[in-house]
Amino acid sequence: MAVSEMKEKTLQGFREVFGDTEGVSCYFAPGRVNLIGEHTDYNGGHVFPCALTIGTYAAARKRADRKLRFYSVNLASQGVIESDLDSFVPLHEDSWTAYPKGVIWTFAERGMTLPCGLDLVINGNIPNGSGLSSSASLEVLTGFLLRDLYGFTLTNQELALIGQYSENHYNGMNCGIMDQFASAMGKRDHAIFLDTATLRFEYAPVVLQGMELIVTNTNKKHKLVGSAYNDRRRESEEALRALQTVCRIRTLGELSDADFDHYAAVIQDPVVRRRAKHAVYENNRTLRAVEALKAGELARFGELMNQSHISLRDDYEVSCRELDVLAETAWTVPGVLGSRMTGGGFGGCTVSIVQEDAVARFREIVAEKYRQEIGYDCSFYAVSVGDGPAKL
Numbered sequence: 001m002a003v004s005e006m007k008e009k010t011l012q013g014f015r016e017v018f019g020d021t022e023g024v025s026c027y028f029a030p031g032r033v034n035l036i037g038e039h040t041d042y043n044g045g046h047v048f049p050c051a052l053t054i055g056t057y058a059a060a061r062k063r064a065d066r067k068l069r070f071y072s073v074n075l076a077s078q079g080v081i082e083s084d085l086d087s088f089v090p091l092h093e094d095s096w097t098a099y100p101k102g103v104i105w106t107f108a109e110r111g112m113t114l115p116c117g118l119d120l121v122i123n124g125n126i127p128n129g130s131g132l133s134s135s136a137s138l139e140v141l142t143g144f145l146l147r148d149l150y151g152f153t154l155t156n157q158e159l160a161l162i163g164q165y166s167e168n169h170y171n172g173m174n175c176g177i178m179d180q181f182a183s184a185m186g187k188r189d190h191a192i193f194l195d196t197a198t199l200r201f202e203y204a205p206v207v208l209q210g211m212e213l214i215v216t217n218t219n220k221k222h223k224l225v226g227s228a229y230n231d232r233r234r235e236s237e238e239a240l241r242a243l244q245t246v247c248r249i250r251t252l253g254e255l256s257d258a259d260f261d262h263y264a265a266v267i268q269d270p271v272v273r274r275r276a277k278h279a280v281y282e283n284n285r286t287l288r289a290v291e292a293l294k295a296g297e298l299a300r301f302g303e304l305m306n307q308s309h310i311s312l313r314d315d316y317e318v319s320c321r322e323l324d325v326l327a328e329t330a331w332t333v334p335g336v337l338g339s340r341m342t343g344g345g346f347g348g349c350t351v352s353i354v355q356e357d358a359v360a361r362f363r364e365i366v367a368e369k370y371r372q373e374i375g376y377d378c379s380f381y382a383v384s385v386g387d388g389p390a391k392l
């Protein structure tokens with residue numbers, strides 16, 4: 001659906017539930033796909049995501065009182081959810097409104113208390129539970145619209161940090177900075193090469209001449225992302241503590257592959273050792289991948305994507321059968337340069353770079369194999385790399 005249509009649908013939702021659209025402003029913040037650098041962002045490593053042209057839209061208006069009223073066009077059956085500015089309870093929310101509330105709460109934590117409430121309607125076109133960061137886009141969107149409506153002075157990078165903080169402390173998901181950063185700092189036709197240890201970043205053009213970026217959704221329903229994700233963080237921290245007894249590092253992202261191999265034996269638990277190996281190797285792989293992309297060596301970039309998947313599957317163990325079937329089948333199709341799971345894992349999507357003339361074959365072979373092995377359909381999206389948040 002085009003931007004104008006999404007905006008119109010969002011305004012229509014606002015009109016339906018709140019009566020009129022007098023003085024309402026509209027906003028957008030994107031979802032993201034990560035090209036490479038997975039589970040490195042809380043290990044002081046590098047990531048290489050890009051913002052997408054799909055994301056979350058909002059229509060918002062300040063109120064005279066302290067009430068908050070939320071409505072999601074996507075979850076219309078939940079109706080209008082009411083709250084007020086004085087009733088925030090971190091870690092106790094059970095609806096989608098925990099995301100905007102978490103951001104409002106974080107603003108207040110930082111001395112930016114809202115002087116009055118608001119009516120907020122949201123409407124997203126990121127497929128549900130796809131791992132393309134619908135929650136980060138909603139967090140960045142909320143920060144962006146609060147800044148605009150209430151006149152706060154904040155950079156987009158600060159909006160990303162606020163989104164992450166709210167996700168960590170209000171929603172109990174111990175995520176890194178990648179998703180919110182990609183959403184807040186997105187740039188059309190560019191990926192963001194971000195050093196998560198320093199937040200220094202550069203934009204790298206994603207010029208895929210004759211290629212397409214295809215996201216394939218496993219459509220897997222039940223996934224226990226939160227707890228397994230937090231487990232991986234703990235294991236990474238445990239590995240870091242062991243390594244710090246023999247070398248001076250602040251994060252796993254500071255080690256070369258060779259240094260890691262040299263010191264790895266100090267990590268007693270073989271599972272924890274494999275987790276750390278992934279974090280270190282994936283970070284260095286990301287550096288090499290960005291070099292390859294800059295040099296126009298797409299085949300090399302694709303190979304590194306495949307290696308990334310194998311490492312996430314075998315060492316970090318955040319893949320799942322559905323993701324493996326998608327990636328491993330893609331690898332067998334001539335014209336596929338690379339394919340890997342993207343995002344946190346345990347479900348969600350793969351990202352593949354496919355030659356234009358091989359796209360039809362890729363879809364046909366992957367769809368068929370997936371249905372045969374998994375028993376239901378996957379979905380394909382030819383995605384475009386878009387800009388960060390905007391007022392529409």
Ligand code: GLA
Nearest residue numbers: 038039175176177178343344
């Ligand atoms: C999720 C988190 C990110 C990042 C990825 C894995 O998307 O929100 O911070 O850790 O998983 O790379």
